[in-house]
Amino acid sequence: MATSSIEIVTLEPQPALAVRGDITPEEMPAFFGRAFNGVPGAAAAAGVELVGPPFGLYPSMPGERVEVEAGFPVSAAVGSTTSEGEAVHDLLLPGGEVAQVLHTGPYDTLGETYAALEAWMREQGLAAAGPPWESYLSDPEAEPDPQQWRTLVCWPVGGHGPGPTG
Structure with a gap:
């Protein structure tokens, strides 16, 4: 990943x-x-x-x-x-400020990307301001190698707060 x-x-x-x-x-x-x-x-x-x-x-x-x-x-x-x-x-x-990160790899490793994103948001003093979404930039039928799949993870953020889960 x-x-x-x-x-x-x-x-x-x-x-x-x-x-x-x-x-x-x-x-x-x-x-x-x-x-x-x-x-x-x-x-x-x-x-x-x-x-x-x-x-x-x-x-x-x-x-x-x-x-x-x-x-x-x-x-x-x-x-x-x-x-x-x-x-x-x-x-x-949603519109507005969004923390985003590109995940490359299989879908079952997205949890690691979310954990990194949550930690980064806490370090930046940002709080989740809405639900996250994933944009699937790779078509698994066209790209059969899961190690090459690209997923853009987006999470709306707001001002300083307790963090994405709190």
Whole structure:
């Protein structure tokens, strides 16, 4: 696993279409497959374009169950719809200051990147200001070597506070 240096960037809020899941960790690959197959059809049917890589947003920290929103940034909000049997809805990826880091390697080592990001945020006196999300820059079907997969981890931050978990 390789992690690039962490940086603070300012992002504009980004409309997205997503599928909501409350799943077990074992169900994640199948859930993401359904979401990433269903959302493009919903976007096309609504007349909006995909404008970025697929993402997974995590409203709460994963445990025995994972609350996740998976989808794509789009050119405009469209409302709720159904595609490929999945309920697809509007979501707004947060804007403002975001701590971001590029993770290179398999998805099952992302926890190490999150731990490094949390430690860095504490050292900087920053607090989480919203849920983190991951943008999947590599397509595992096109790049079969998990050591080469690239995932951009983004976590909204605010002023000084107790840290990301406190």
